[in-house]
Structure formats: structure tokens, C-alpha cells
Amino acid sequence: MSFAAFKMMHWATGMEHCASGFITHSSADSTPKIPPITADDIDSDWTTSSKPIGPVPNLITAAANVLEVYIVRIQEEASPSLAHKAAAEPKGGGAVLAGISGASLELVCHYRLHGNVESLGVLPNGATDGGKRRDSIILTFRDAKISVLEFDESIYGLRTSSMHCFEGSDWIHLRRGREFFPRGPLVKVDPLGRCAAVLAYGLQMIVLKAAEASTGLTAPAEDSTFRAAAASRIESSYIVGLRDLDMKHVKDFIFIHGYIEPVVVILHEHELTWAVGLLGNITLVCSEAAARGWQVEKPCDEIYVVGEGETLHTISDKCSDPYIVERNPHIHDLDDVFPGLVIRILPLVIPS
Structure with a gap:
């Protein structure tokens, strides 16, 4: 019988991964705001700025094995007099910017995971259902483990919607005889939320296909309230061997925005480039x-x-x-x- 133990001897002091996405709320929801400061002069009766502030996504950070999700709360400009005072006497964030006089971060979720996060990505809702679906978080761990998380309002926290593991005897052929890889799995997400890709074992591209809103995997069709609160999820996955495409050393890859089908650009080289060589x-x-x-x-x-x-x-x-x-x-x-x-x-x- 075997088991694994993970103990953090020194907590991380700097952020390693950072992303933004609509995790606790959807893009169709109102922007979390700070109540405006009331003015005590005659200018308080003036009309405030009518320019609406667009939806503000959540901030997701990862440092070693610590995962945190924040809500960005903004404070709009209350009156021209307050804007003048804020410009003359900046506090904290400085002067008014585009009708915003201040902002703050509110911690929503804090988790200590049983492994270091190698990469972090946000699977967007793809603008389906009028932007009522929330985004999901994709985390990767060594050597080829993937977790997809979504926000659950019933517990007001994150829960795992799916897990994908490409390790063990069934996937040992992906290693091609190697025991160690200098870089962990790297995740990148399609801007339209149609799929995500994870580069594992150096030359193995794991493609995660997102579920469509009409597949029934997110919520029953008759429950519009639950469907509106559902998040993006992964429907299936498959592996593409980049070695079969005549690639030897992959440095990075990214999805390109604006195409009908997901398009990936891969940066690779046939021979490693060293400074001395x-x-x-x-x-x-x-x-x-x-x-x-x-x-x-x-x-x-x-x-x-x-x-x-x-x-x-x-x-x-x-x-x-x-x-x-x-x-x-x-x-x-x-x-x-x-x-x-x-x-x-x-x-x-x-x-x-």
C-alpha cells in the first residue's frame, strides 16, 4: 500500500499565476459596487455621471499550492465636487479614472491544495445564453493532472466539475520512456470558450472540448434559474501527438481570436538553441x-x-x-x- 504526503515548509510570498474571469457572477450580472460617499455641500444635488460601468470580472491568483478568488468592488464618482476633491487629494487609488473613484478587492475563496499549481486558465462561457453562464477555472498539476472548478452558490465556494488524469499504466506510453520533464503541464484556453488545450509530457497536446449549452450537461431545460447560474464545463477530451506533426521541441502555444474554428499557433524548433551554441x-x-x-x-x-x-x-x-x-x-x-x-x-x- 502506498500513499503520498504533501507538506508546505515555507508559504509562498509571491504570485505565480493570475487570471481574470466571471467566476462568482456572470457577465450579465451587475457590477459589484461600493456605496458612494455622500457629499455635504451644495454640489451634492448635481447629477452624477450617467456613463455605465461594464461588468468587472473576478481576480484569480495562484501561489504554489494556494488558490484565491477575489471580487473587484468599484466605487463610482458621486458628484463633480467629489471628483475635483479626489483629483486634488488622491487617496489610495489616486484620482478619478473613467468615472471610478476607487476600487477594492474582497476575498471570496481561499484554498490550500495538495499540490503546486503548474498553470492556470479560465474557460469563458463563450457568450452563450446572453452571458448568463459563469466561467470555470482550469488548474494543471504534475505530471498530467487537470482539474476544472466552478463556483457553487449553495456553499459559496468552488467545487470540482471534472477531473482528468493522464498518468498511470494506461498512459505510460505518453512518456516515451522518460521519467522527468523540466516543465509541468501548460494550459491555454480558446478566447470563445469552445475548448482548452494542455501541453503535457513535452509533446502531448491534450484537447478539452467544452460542453455546449444545449447538450443538457449544465442544467435541465425547464429550470431557467439553474441554467442561468451554471458554469462552463468540459464535455470530452482527446490527445494529439505533436511528434506526429514533425515537432520536436515545443516552447509555447496560444489560441488565435477571430476564427470560426479554434486555431492554435505553436512555437517550436527542431534543434534546441543554447546560448553557447x-x-x-x-x-x-x-x-x-x-x-x-x-x-x-x-x-x-x-x-x-x-x-x-x-x-x-x-x-x-x-x-x-x-x-x-x-x-x-x-x-x-x-x-x-x-x-x-x-x-x-x-x-x-x-x-x-
Whole structure:
């Protein structure tokens, strides 16, 4: 019998993940506000600003294994006299901005999880049902665990709507023989809320399809009150192997807004780029260009014999290699260079 224990020795002091979304309320609900300050002068009878303030989403933060959800409460400008006073004597947030004289954060949920959050995303409602559905929170944990959370008004807190685990003997083939991965699962969400994607095990793209409002997974059709309070949920999931798409090292990916179908842009490279090997990668690119028919001038061979009167500076200029000392550990100073010395050169070849 085996078990796992998690104990936090030092609580996190900085935020690692931050997102915004309509978790405790929907975008169709009114914006939480702070009661305006009453004025005691004659200007208090003036008409206030009639410009409406749009819906304000919740603030979701994650630090190590701590998850918190905040409500952003705003205070509107009460009168022109108060706006003038706020501009002259700023308090806390400063002067009036777009009819807002102040704002505050109200903590709604605070949870200590049994694992560190690797990435955080918000699944939007997709503007269905007139914006009456709330958004959901997607959390990822090592090595390939995904939790989808939604707000429950009955307990006034978060509850788990679905969990997805791609670990164990059934998914061991996704590791491709590796035991450790330097980066945990990374989640990104479609701006229209149609799906979400999680990059796990380096080259495995887990696609989470969002449930439609008409599928009946959110609420019964006859209960309009419950349907209005329901949140976005995940209907199904499948895996896309990026290695089959001729990708080797994926750095990042993102969904693009404004397309009929979800479109993902993936940033990847065939060979890893290291700071010490950047020059070599440039040479490989130029070599590939030469194979395509470009005219390439090669100034020096890789194995170079120092001639009479040559120095490191002249050889570096001649062979376009500023890192001769780094590639030849037997050279300690300028006096170590003499005629007949064999050194290694890696020229920077530029196509002409």
C-alpha cells in the first residue's frame, strides 16, 4: 500500500499565476459596487455621471499550492465636487479614472491544495445564453493532472466539475520512456470558450472540448434559474501527438481570436538553441541555405594552423570567429599563440 504526503515548509510570498474571469457572477450580472460617499455641500444635488460601468470580472491568483478568488468592488464618482476633491487629494487609488473613484478587492475563496499549481486558465462561457453562464477555472498539476472548478452558490465556494488524469499504466506510453520533464503541464484556453488545450509530457497536446449549452450537461431545460447560474464545463477530451506533426521541441502555444474554428499557433524548433551554441546554429542555417543553392563563402577550415605573424585578433577577424579562446582550452593568454599551433575554428558563415 502506498500513499503520498504533501507538506508546505515555507508559504509562498509571491504570485505565480493570475487570471481574470466571471467566476462568482456572470457577465450579465451587475457590477459589484461600493456605496458612494455622500457629499455635504451644495454640489451634492448635481447629477452624477450617467456613463455605465461594464461588468468587472473576478481576480484569480495562484501561489504554489494556494488558490484565491477575489471580487473587484468599484466605487463610482458621486458628484463633480467629489471628483475635483479626489483629483486634488488622491487617496489610495489616486484620482478619478473613467468615472471610478476607487476600487477594492474582497476575498471570496481561499484554498490550500495538495499540490503546486503548474498553470492556470479560465474557460469563458463563450457568450452563450446572453452571458448568463459563469466561467470555470482550469488548474494543471504534475505530471498530467487537470482539474476544472466552478463556483457553487449553495456553499459559496468552488467545487470540482471534472477531473482528468493522464498518468498511470494506461498512459505510460505518453512518456516515451522518460521519467522527468523540466516543465509541468501548460494550459491555454480558446478566447470563445469552445475548448482548452494542455501541453503535457513535452509533446502531448491534450484537447478539452467544452460542453455546449444545449447538450443538457449544465442544467435541465425547464429550470431557467439553474441554467442561468451554471458554469462552463468540459464535455470530452482527446490527445494529439505533436511528434506526429514533425515537432520536436515545443516552447509555447496560444489560441488565435477571430476564427470560426479554434486555431492554435505553436512555437517550436527542431534543434534546441543554447546560448553557447547559438553561433553553431547560425552556421547550420547557413549550411542549409548553401544546400538550397545560395552562394556561401567559407573563410577558414575548422582545423586551423596558425601562420607566421598571426595573432588571435587577426585570426578572429579573418575567420569570423570571436570565440576562439572558448573553443580551445589549451590557449590561456595571447602568448600561447605561435606559428604551427593547431586550433579549432568555427567560422560564422554568412550567405552572399
